[in-house]
Amino acid sequence: MTxxxxxxxxxxxxxxxxxxxxxxxxxxxxxxxxxxVSAQAAYGSASTAASDAAAKTAAASASAAATSAATSSxxxxxxxxxxxxxxxxxxxxxxxxxxxxNAAATSRAxxxxxxxxVSAQxxxASASAKASDADxxxASAEAGQTVTANLMKSDDPTQASAAxxxxxxxxxxxxxxxxxQVQITIPLTSGxxxxxxxxxxxxxxxxxxxxxxSAKITFTADPATSYTxxxxxxxxxxxxxxxxxxxxxxxxxxxxxxxGLLAAKSDADAALTSAQAALSTAKINAASxxxxxxNAASxxxxxxxxxxxxxxVATSAATNLTSAQAANSTAQAALTSAQAAxxxxxxxxxxxxANLDSANAALTSAQAELKSAQNxxxxxxxxxxxxxxxxxxxxATNSAASxxxxTSNVTSSAxxxxxxxxxxxxxxxxxxxxxxxxxxxxTAKTLPQTGNENQSALVALGLAILTLGIYxxxxxxxA
Numbered sequence: 001m002t003x004x005x006x007x008x009x010x011x012x013x014x015x016x017x018x019x020x021x022x023x024x025x026x027x028x029x030x031x032x033x034x035x036x037v038s039a040q041a042a043y044g045s046a047s048t049a050a051s052d053a054a055a056k057t058a059a060a061s062a063s064a065a066a067t068s069a070a071t072s073s074x075x076x077x078x079x080x081x082x083x084x085x086x087x088x089x090x091x092x093x094x095x096x097x098x099x100x101x102n103a104a105a106t107s108r109a110x111x112x113x114x115x116x117x118v119s120a121q122x123x124x125a126s127a128s129a130k131a132s133d134a135d136x137x138x139a140s141a142e143a144g145q146t147v148t149a150n151l152m153k154s155d156d157p158t159q160a161s162a163a164x165x166x167x168x169x170x171x172x173x174x175x176x177x178x179x180x181q182v183q184i185t186i187p188l189t190s191g192x193x194x195x196x197x198x199x200x201x202x203x204x205x206x207x208x209x210x211x212x213x214s215a216k217i218t219f220t221a222d223p224a225t226s227y228t229x230x231x232x233x234x235x236x237x238x239x240x241x242x243x244x245x246x247x248x249x250x251x252x253x254x255x256x257x258x259x260g261l262l263a264a265k266s267d268a269d270a271a272l273t274s275a276q277a278a279l280s281t282a283k284i285n286a287a288s289x290x291x292x293x294x295n296a297a298s299x300x301x302x303x304x305x306x307x308x309x310x311x312x313v314a315t316s317a318a319t320n321l322t323s324a325q326a327a328n329s330t331a332q333a334a335l336t337s338a339q340a341a342x343x344x345x346x347x348x349x350x351x352x353x354a355n356l357d358s359a360n361a362a363l364t365s366a367q368a369e370l371k372s373a374q375n376x377x378x379x380x381x382x383x384x385x386x387x388x389x390x391x392x393x394x395x396a397t398n399s400a401a402s403x404x405x406x407t408s409n410v411t412s413s414a415x416x417x418x419x420x421x422x423x424x425x426x427x428x429x430x431x432x433x434x435x436x437x438x439x440x441x442x443t444a445k446t447l448p449q450t451g452n453e454n455q456s457a458l459v460a461l462g463l464a465i466l467t468l469g470i471y472x473x474x475x476x477x478x479a
Contacts (some may be wrong), residue, residue, distance in 0.1 A: 012379040013377075022376075024373070025369040025370035025374075028369060029366040032363035032366040035363070042356075043349070045352075046351075047349055050345040050349040052345070057341070060334050063335075064334065067327060067328060071327050074324040078323075078325075082318050096304055099299045099302075100304075107297070110289040120281075121279055124272065127275040130271060130272070131269050134261070134267075138265045141261050142175060144183075145174055147172055148253070149252065150170055152251075153249065166195060167186055167187065169187050172253045176262070180222075181221060182220070184221060184253060190214060192213045192214055198217050202230075205218060205219040223259050225252075225256060229248065
């Protein structure tokens with residue numbers, strides 16, 4: 001027994017104080033043991049959660065990697081398709097704008113040529129009207145018009161010619177010839193038997209009989225206001241003594257009324273021909289412009305269709321790109337979420353581990369305090385033999401307390417298989433404490449029967465008895 005306690009720090013106090021210290025330390029050990037069990041359970045749950053989170057993170061990582069591998073190509077392809085579609089749309093839009101501009105220009109040209117046709121048609125109508133008027137005027141002139149005509153003396157135009165009596169109507173019929181000259185016909189109402197010849201500028205006039213003593217005298221000349229006619233009169237049949245007379249008479253007749261008719265007709269005809277040619281050209285231009293405008297409109301419509309199709313393709317490509325990017329983002333978000341969950345689970349596990357370590361430390365401290373309390377030596381004012389008996393009793397008490405503590409720790413160990421490091425310290429203390437009990441028993445068996453030895457034997461026996469009595473009490477107290 002002496003060898004058991006010689007290296008142990010011994011505190012002396014009263015029995016009641018020791019019991020209080022032991023009870024307090026035992027309560028702390030029990031509480032620390034319970035805390036260890038709770039912390040170990042929390043640590044186990046946190047460890048399981050962390051393991052699950054790590055598995056989920058690994059799965060999310062694998063999924064994200066697979067998705068990224070799949071979507072990276074999809075994103076690249078979608079991006080290329082979107083870029084190509086955007087370029088095609090831009091080109092189609094540019095072509096559409098150009099086609100629409102061309103269509104607008106050709107439409108304006110068509111409108112202009114259409115207006116030119118209308119204008120040419122109007123010009124043709126006007127020229128046609130003028131040509132018709134000119135034709136009518138010429139036709140009327142060619143049909144002949146009756147105008148005033150008088151035969152005057154050639155040497156005195158104010159005096160009527162002696163032949164005037166034979167032209168009683170004092171008129172002339174004037175016709176316009178295609179050559180531009182005029183045909184003048186003067187009606188001879190009588191005196192045909194006397195008037196033998198009539199000429200103008202040395203050209204004989206034509207006589208056309210209209211009766212026994214009447215006729216129409218016709219000659220051709222340029223348009224003028226008067227004409228000098230040479231006449232031959234033979235009145236010898238009634239006046240034999242009169243010679244044949246050769247006279248000149250001035251025919252006062254205005255044929256200039258036809259001046260410019262043919263030129264006007266020619267101009268009108270030329271204007272009509274020009275207007276008709278312009279109309280024909282305008283119609284050709286209009287037809288060409290209409291065809292160009294139609295082609296431009298068709299091109300604009302086709303360009304609009306291409307642009308619309310390109311816009312649809314571009315929109316679809318952009319949607320596909322967005323979808324691919326979203327799939328990639330979703331996988332990355334899932335991975336990030338799993339990693340966050342794992343971090344949280346790891347944090348909980350670390351906290352649980354720290355709590356478990358703290359509980360184990362608290363248990364170790366409580367067990368040390370219990371051991372210290374159990375090692376307290378109770379001192380009473382008795383003899384040294386009583387003091388030795390008290391020491392023996394204290395050792396026995398320590399052994400009993402250690403055994404009780406070991407029993408308590410083993411019970412805690414049985415309640416949860418995860419508490420290991422805290423319980424290991426207690427059996428070491430128990431083993432060291434209980435090793436003194438067999439020593440006391442051996443001593444009791446080999447006590448010699450001498451004086452001093454008898455006294456020592458009695459002390460040892462008392463201690464053994466005391467130990468056997470106190471141990472069940474301590475066991476019941478700390479149970």
